[in-house]
Amino acid sequence: MKNSFSLLKQTVLNSNSILLLTHTSPDGDALGSTAALKLLLEKLGKTVDCFLDDTFPAVFPHLQQYFSIKKETTTAYDLIILVDCADRSRTGVSYPTPKTIACIDHHISNPKNCDINIVDAAAAATAEIIYRLMLDWEIGCDKEIAGAIFTGILTDTGGFLFQNTTKQTHEIVAHLMEYPFEHSRIVRVSMLEKTLTYSKLYAHLFENLVHFEALKAVVGHIDYDTYQKFSATPDDTEGLSAVLRNITGIECGVLLTEREKGTIKGSIRTNETYDANELASLFGGGGHMRAAGFRSTLTYQEIKEKIHEWLSAHQ
Numbered sequence: 496m497k498n499s500f501s502l503l504k505q506t507v508l509n510s511n512s513i514l515l516l517t518h519t520s521p522d523g524d525a526l527g528s529t530a531a532l533k534l535l536l537e538k539l540g541k542t543v544d545c546f547l548d549d550t551f552p553a554v555f556p557h558l559q560q561y562f563s564i565k566k567e568t569t570t571a572y573d574l575i576i577l578v579d580c581a582d583r584s585r586t587g588v589s590y591p592t593p594k595t596i597a598c599i600d601h602h603i604s605n606p607k608n609c610d611i612n613i614v615d616a617a618a619a620a621t622a623e624i625i626y627r628l629m630l631d632w633e634i635g636c637d638k639e640i641a642g643a644i645f646t647g648i649l650t651d652t653g654g655f656l657f658q659n660t661t662k663q664t665h666e667i668v669a670h671l672m673e674y675p676f677e678h679s680r681i682v683r684v685s686m687l688e689k690t691l692t693y694s695k696l697y698a699h700l701f702e703n704l705v706h707f708e709a710l711k712a713v714v715g716h717i718d719y720d721t722y723q724k725f726s727a728t729p730d731d732t733e734g735l736s737a738v739l740r741n742i743t744g745i746e747c748g749v750l751l752t753e754r755e756k757g758t759i760k761g762s763i764r765t766n767e768t769y770d771a772n773e774l775a776s777l778f779g780g781g782g783h784m785r786a787a788g789f790r791s792t793l794t795y796q797e798i799k800e801k802i803h804e805w806l807s808a809h810q
Contacts, residue, residue: 604781622647
């Protein structure tokens with residue numbers, strides 16, 4: 496890992512133009528890690544762009560200033576770094592092939608097919624890797640960097656509730672808390688506050704929940720018409736998949752949301768029995784053992800049947 500840190504730093508220093516990209520529908524770790532890395536690279540005197548392919552999530556207002564919404568660029572960057580993103584096809588942004596493409600990630604599904612790969616599946620969040628990179632590069636922290644890294648760790652550990660939370664995770668956060676960022680506000684806005692539309696979707700979800708009782712699994716579905724009826728946005732569905740997993744006796748919760756006609760986004764959350772990453776790979780997706788996702792053009796019924804078949808074979 497240290498050799499990869501050194502190689503990336505040397506590549507950064509030799510690059511005149513740098514672009515940071517993360518995955519579509521970015522979560523707190525994707526945004527916090529990317530923002531923190533941008534600030535670190537700027538401390539090295541670099542000008543850095545950060546592009547997202549779609550609307551910025553409203554639950555992370557303290558990070559919005561670091562990103563631009565841009566689905567395509569014709570600029571030939573010297574270096575592109577994928578942050579919390581396992582594959583370049585998942586950024587949603589098209590760009591000319593750069594001189595070097597690097598990846599900083601913690602997803603177990605990462606194929607490590609970039610020129611420089613800094614991938615640690617044992618890290619609770621990509622933000623933990625960014626923190627270690629900051630120390631290795633001997634770049635001083637500040638409240639903005641601390642807040643961004645904190646956001647990534649907070650959200651990818653589910654508020655320090657998930658099994659990926661370690662002693663090291665708490666030690667990192669203890670250090671970050673030495674800087675005067677608004678940690679309580681970040682927790683409240685990103686973890687606790689929900690929109691009224693979220694509550695309406697929540698009610699709809701449980702009224703139509705499919706329970707595979709023998710398999711200890713549930714599948715929730717928000718179809719396109721319902722999504723449009725409530726004028727929903729991605730912010731309005733944030734956290735719903737975790738709610739399914741938290742039902743007593745449930746080992747696997749799957750949320751299927753049709754935001755765009757004909758395309759279903761799947762969010763999988765598991766406890767002990769099932770591997771979410773393996774289930775997501777059935778549909779070309781991936782992630783972690785306890786949290787993964789995918790996109791599919793199959794119908795709801797087809798996806799549900801495949802999920803039932805897979806769960807039956809892996810219980």
